[in-house]
Amino acid sequence: MQLFSFNSRSRSLRPSTLARVAAVAVLFGIGNPLLNAQVFTEIGDAPQTGGQATGLNQPAPGSNTTMTINGTLLSPNDVDLFQINLTNPGNLQYSTVNPITGSAVPPHGPGGLDTQLFLFDSLFRPVVMNDDAPGLNVLQSLIPGHNAFTAALAAGVYYIAISLSGVDPANVANQLLFAMNGGNTQAVRGPASGTSPNTLSQWSGSANFTELGAYQINISNVPDSGSTLLLIGVAFMGLALLHRRVTAPAPSRG
Numbered sequence: 001m002q003l004f005s006f007n008s009r010s011r012s013l014r015p016s017t018l019a020r021v022a023a024v025a026v027l028f029g030i031g032n033p034l035l036n037a038q039v040f041t042e043i044g045d046a047p048q049t050g051g052q053a054t055g056l057n058q059p060a061p062g063s064n065t066t067m068t069i070n071g072t073l074l075s076p077n078d079v080d081l082f083q084i085n086l087t088n089p090g091n092l093q094y095s096t097v098n099p100i101t102g103s104a105v106p107p108h109g110p111g112g113l114d115t116q117l118f119l120f121d122s123l124f125r126p127v128v129m130n131d132d133a134p135g136l137n138v139l140q141s142l143i144p145g146h147n148a149f150t151a152a153l154a155a156g157v158y159y160i161a162i163s164l165s166g167v168d169p170a171n172v173a174n175q176l177l178f179a180m181n182g183g184n185t186q187a188v189r190g191p192a193s194g195t196s197p198n199t200l201s202q203w204s205g206s207a208n209f210t211e212l213g214a215y216q217i218n219i220s221n222v223p224d225s226g227s228t229l230l231l232i233g234v235a236f237m238g239l240a241l242l243h244r245r246v247t248a249p250a251p252s253r254g
């Protein structure tokens, strides 16, 4: 990949168009995530308790890549569980707020699939979940990065699960694993208290509507505010340097 071209007439180092576009893309975070996305497509029907290995690894911080999972809910009670390998779990956002999941074309329902997203650790203990994305007034789900439940998580294997609203994870005694937060569907919810054992064994309840079809889960790095400021600062320095090199007069040949 050529970032700079050497102009033999002016003997000045000029940034290539690619370098300028890359600098602007870094500055504004507009790189197309699909260019570098790790994509996993559900094989058959992913299990709802054992997980389906994805081979997906958390993208490098700031790389603007995502992990994307494409799948299908085959029935109102279908649950799909996927294994993911995370190096910095606190930075990650999980979302089904996208045109595929939100499409209202049947067999989706009005407003698209009414999804829920759940994160479990390697022992299938509950970490965090969301039904309807906070503040967006949509039926799709969003677990934001840097939330209180993932901030201190260690690197390792985790599981992300998707279900329709009303289908909730439970332990062997059919106790629900996540707090209810008073029925606030837009809440980002952590583990329930008092459940024993505190591990996933089954899914309880059923969706009280008939909808099914394709979904997409987008897992992306969300830099913390300090990293974001640093990235913007580096991008500005890069642009300033490029500008100096472009506008600097060519050195005399003496």
Ligand SMILES: [Ca+2]
Pocket (backbone or CB within 6 Å): 042, 044, 045, 046, 071, 072, 073, 074, 078, 079, 080
């Ligand atoms: Ca499925």
Ligand SMILES: [Ca+2]
Pocket (backbone or CB within 6 Å): 045, 046, 047, 048, 078, 079, 080, 081
């Ligand atoms: Ca399934």
Ligand SMILES: [Ca+2]
Pocket (backbone or CB within 6 Å): 113, 114, 115, 116, 131, 132, 133, 138, 139, 140, 141, 165
């Ligand atoms: Ca929902």
